[in-house]
Amino acid sequence: MKLTSKGRYAVMALVDLARFDTINPVSLRDISLRQGISLDYLEQIFSKLKKNQIVKSTRGTQGGYVLSKKPNEIKLTNIFNAVDEKVKTVQCKKESKKGCNGKATKCVTHNLWDELETHINTFFEKKSLEDLLKNNSERVN
Amino acid sequence: MKLTSKGRYAVMALVDLARFDTINPVSLRDISLRQGISLDYLEQIFSKLKKNQIVKSTRGTQGGYVLSKKPNEIKLTNIFNAVDEKVKTVQCKKESKKGCNGKATKCVTHNLWDELETHINTFFEKKSLEDLLKNNSERVN
């Protein structure tokens, strides 16, 4: 049970963005240097974040990215959905009547995993970017 | 963020075991048939469960496995640890002073992932095999 680096990087980059985008757009190059993430990889990630209206971009010299909402309006759920970092605990398709073993009833552990999924998602829905900023405010300067 | 099938199968198999081991040891063959899990794969899993004293085995004809503790004493944590289904959210080594980016300070998201890990582990520590049995008691017959 692991987090992928795509999800991890997305959050790191957005925290970085939230701290530095107050005056000018922030270039991916800067984020790449500060956070130690490959520029090419960041571009993939930001392409998805943009499609999901989490960030806005301006092109050209002095261009870069800006958050498109306030930090307290951006939940971890939103970020994770954007970059396809989904929590998947059950094996079966939830809507299907069939269980993961192909039988007509759901398997003995189905309910358990479903509870777990809810448990984890609750965490992601509560946390916003703002919470992370507070948590690291001592390092802002 | 996914559960591996090793962890999933381990729990399925143990629930099965808990329901049927009251009189005789249960053979992996039976579990394999009832739960639709490959016999060879089950053997790998039970080898680990045995090393971690979650089950006991008897060899020979009519042999099989039995739980080595009461269902309410077996927590999901125990099972998951046994089969190496670890929850790993942070990228860095926790004990290390270095962050995941190689820098001297922990990265901006470190605390977040750490909280998440605790959040998930809490769930696993609360749930015991017994809880699962109750949850599915209507199917016991």
Place this chain on the structure above:
DNA sequence: TCTAAACTTGACCAATTTAGTCAGGTATGT
């Protein structure tokens, strides 16, 4: 005693996923 059921061990492998890289663009401020 013989044999089949069932546990034990370790090597091996194909398919998938992950974590990127690479090679081209296009847009725009100075």
Place this chain on the structure above:
DNA sequence: ACATACCTGACTAAATTGGTCAAGTTTAGA
């Protein structure tokens, strides 16, 4: 014009997963 920075898609090496396969050992029961 030209450097900077966004944009897009194809590609791939390495790791992980989810098993299979082969070759045992142990023991109950006929």
